[in-house]
Amino acid sequence: MPKLRTKKTANLALGPVIKVFLICTFICTLAVFYVWQKNQIFNLGRQISDHEKKLDQLREDNEALRDQEYLLASQKMIAERVTQLKLDLGPVQPDQVVWIPNPGVLPPGGRQWAGRAAGKTGVGN
Numbered sequence: 001m002p003k004l005r006t007k008k009t010a011n012l013a014l015g016p017v018i019k020v021f022l023i024c025t026f027i028c029t030l031a032v033f034y035v036w037q038k039n040q041i042f043n044l045g046r047q048i049s050d051h052e053k054k055l056d057q058l059r060e061d062n063e064a065l066r067d068q069e070y071l072l073a074s075q076k077m078i079a080e081r082v083t084q085l086k087l088d089l090g091p092v093q094p095d096q097v098v099w100i101p102n103p104g105v106l107p108p109g110g111r112q113w114a115g116r117a118a119g120k121t122g123v124g125n
Contacts, residue, residue, distance in 0.1 A: 071077060082089050
């Protein structure tokens with residue numbers, strides 16, 4: 001009768017085990033990198049969306065401020081504000097204007113500026 005072998009020794013070579021381990025590690029590393037990259041893309045997309053919403057809001061605010069600027073700079077609003085604050089302002093008188101000569105360009109009236117009249121400072125007179 002043949003002998004029964006009760007003890008079997010595993011003669012596993014170490015090379016194939018290391019290869020399988022390295023291949024599994026490489027595949028797992030690629031999978032983790034892929035998930036991380038997809039997460040980064042999602043986060044960047046969300047940031048872009050948030051920045052676009054903020055940009056739209058800033059454009060709307062800018063337009064509203066521009067409209068307010070035009071309203072406040074209108075002659076009607078300035079005149080109302082002058083009367084409200086009782087500033088006693090009026091139109092500019094011709095003797096209050098001082099023309100600075102610019103070579104080649106004559107002021108309205110076609111006369112060259114010859115200087116101030118004696119005793120006039122041009123400010124508040």
